[in-house]
Amino acid sequence: MSSASDAGGTAQQARAQAQALDQEDPLAFTRSEFNIPTVADIASTRLADPGSKGSSEMRESESAKCIYLCGNSLGLQPKRTPTRINQYLSTWAAQGVQGHFKPLEGSPLPTWLDADAQAAELIAPIVGAAPSEVAVMQTLTANLHLLMSAFYRPDINGKHKIILESKAFPSDHFAVETQLRHHGLNPKTSMVTIESPFSQDNVPSTYDIMSVISTHAATTALLLLPGIQYYTGQLLDINVITAFAHKHDIFVIWDLAHAVGNVPLSLHDWNADAAAWCSYKYLNSGPGSIGGLFVHERHSQVTKAVTDTKPEEGYTNRLAGWWGNDKSSRFTMANKFHPVAGAAGFQLSNPSILDITSLSASLEVFGLAGGMQPLRKKSLRLTAYLETLLAGMKEEDKAMFRIITPSDPRQRGAQLSILLADGLLGIVMSTLEARGVIADERKPDVIRVAPAPLYNTFEDCVRFVQVFSLALESGRRARGE
Ligand SMILES: Cc1ncc(COP(=O)(O)O)c(C=O)c1O
Incomplete structure (x- = not known):
């Protein structure tokens, strides 16, 4: 077997292993509470039409979803947010100022x-x-x-x-x-x-x-x-x-x-x-x-x-x-x-x-998850998993970055900050984005990657590291190595 297909096989094995962890995850269900952008969404320059059938089918297909690791900057939209906002808008439309003090039968919303x-x-x-x-x-x-x-x-x-x-x-x-x-x-x-x-x-x-x-x-x-x-x-x-x-x-x-x-x-x-x-x-x-x-x-x-x-x-x-x-x-x-x-x-x-x-809609999801303790339990596992995957990358990849977030899990939350070698930030960020990964950059040399336990998966971590490896390879090519 060629080394390229070996690498492909290992990559598939890694994804399968991560999928198994996701299946056992007691908090896996909260992911379906969120609108996860698709790869096509994040590449698009047109306003998305969330009502179109094709788009919602696409949205539900796991392989079409982007790898969103940017909850440290902007959290994703809970699906119940538009529902609750529409209920708020209906209240305002139908009740005007009475919305301040008139409780409405069937409404999950408090008076204003x-x-x-x-x-x-x-x-x-x-x-x-x-x-x-x-x-x-x-x-x-x-x-x-x-x-x-x-x-x-x-x-x-x-x-x-x-x-x-x-x-x-x-x-x-x-x-x-x-x-x-x-x-x-x-x-x-x-x-x-x-x-x-x-x-x-x-x-x-x-x-x-x-x-x-x-x-x-x-x-x-x-x-x-x-x-x-x-x-x-x-x-x-x-x-x-x-x-x-x-x-x-x-x-x-x-x-x-x-x-x-x-x-x-x-x-x-x-x-x-x-x-x-x-x-x-x-x-x-x-x-x-x-x-x-x-x-x-x-x-x-x-x-x-x-x-x-x-x-x-x-x-x-x-x-x-x-x-x-x-x-x-x-x-x-x-x-x-x-x-x-x-x-x-x-x-x-x-x-x-x-x-x-909008805030309360998201806090409902925190309630479904059972609050911060179970979320932290999952978060500790997710971030440690990501850290282990980064540590297991090829030596030539690892020579190009260093994690600056403390390795002691008691001294960090979900986020890992990855310090890149000089001059790599632009090419790494553009490769990540082109392959459907959203992380964030802090100039001059850091990318921040935060698996959020409410909607990120172990598979997201694997897919991120695979794309990150390609991004580093692009960096080496750009340097003529
Ligand atoms: C640590 C910290 N402090 C302050 C701010 C500013 O927040 P705001 O624009 O909501 O005032 C931010 C925004 O990201 C932040 O990360």
């Missing part, structure tokens, strides 16, 4: 006045909080600003610094810089960035982070860190770092963009002060859809009654809007802000019901 509270109930177990500690609202960067506006109280002669990672997502960096300037402070003297002196890949250890906190403890008011680092995929020890910061009287805000819906979180028990997230990645709510925030119950109490003469003394001040006002007086239109207790008291505006409907 209750939609934010119901979405908070659904998201609370995903972040490990009481429903009253979470609010579904605004967007991630806006929520980081809102949290800092409430809890960052710099004292230039004492605690005024904010610590963040040196390679923070730019929006977090901008938010911190501009908060400092907003308070009349100079980022050069009030912003501290965490480097990772012992890691060439910018993967600081818990010890590295604690060292920076210790060095600046006396002058630091706030620590802003990611639950999972967007570039490297590193999962930080939220519990331990929070406890250490608290010993130094530092308020900690967690950016959970890449952690929410990816790894189980216990924000209440870990004593996190506050956190914010977006919902378009592992939570599959759609591009730019509504975010959320967590405020630990100890920071969101309202201790004075609305009738007190100085109500502003009974709660932490914040940048407020009417939707954060106590529900009983929200519609009396009195100009006296009195927040509802809990995270809901940080809301500004009446939320987009379109967004909340």
Whole structure:
């Protein structure tokens, strides 16, 4: 037998083995809850017609589906999302303003006045909080600003610094810089960035982070860190770092963009002060859809009654809007802000019901899966499987990349970040795309690959590695090797 057909045989065996793992997977059924784009879809430059029969038949054929490993950037669309959105649109069409408060027989949707509270109930177990500690609202960067506006109280002669990672997502960096300037402070003297002196890949250890906190403890008011680092995929020890910061009287805000819906979180028990997230990645709510925030119950109490003469003394001040006002007086239109207790008291505006409907549709699927524990169990297996397949590639392939995500599964979520040799990113990405693989690139040299346990399969991992090998071969050819 020729070596080419040997390779073909091995490739088929690998796929068959992966298919067997998929058949045994107790969570395999959630894949059918999602619209998985076909290879033809992702190559097309025309607006897809989801109603056409041919297209829906194609969609259901496994071999026609693309390999979508990009849930770390944008989660796929649950099939129930268009259904729920259409129900929302029907409510609006038939009821107008009454949709706010009139329950409808046969409708799975809450009245619009209750939609934010119901979405908070659904998201609370995903972040490990009481429903009253979470609010579904605004967007991630806006929520980081809102949290800092409430809890960052710099004292230039004492605690005024904010610590963040040196390679923070730019929006977090901008938010911190501009908060400092907003308070009349100079980022050069009030912003501290965490480097990772012992890691060439910018993967600081818990010890590295604690060292920076210790060095600046006396002058630091706030620590802003990611639950999972967007570039490297590193999962930080939220519990331990929070406890250490608290010993130094530092308020900690967690950016959970890449952690929410990816790894189980216990924000209440870990004593996190506050956190914010977006919902378009592992939570599959759609591009730019509504975010959320967590405020630990100890920071969101309202201790004075609305009738007190100085109500502003009974709660932490914040940048407020009417939707954060106590529900009983929200519609009396009195100009006296009195927040509802809990995270809901940080809301500004009446939320987009379109967004909340979309998010809640996806959270229904999390419910079907049994929540974060079984999802994490599958995710650990999927990502380890992908890692093993990458480690088993040909030596000439392996010489062209390195995984920079920690190999310890406790220090990562679904994502593996693959650092390519210089100059390969363009050709690797174009080969992947041409062969129906969607991953994402982070310049200069990283591709991020995230098998999401709700809709990815073991077979996706095998197919990805096979195409990745071809992409590296194209890279070698382009280099004239
Ligand atoms: C870690 C992190 N922080 C902040 C943001 C910004 O999010 P948004 O545009 O929803 O404010 C993102 C977006 O991907 C992110 O990954």
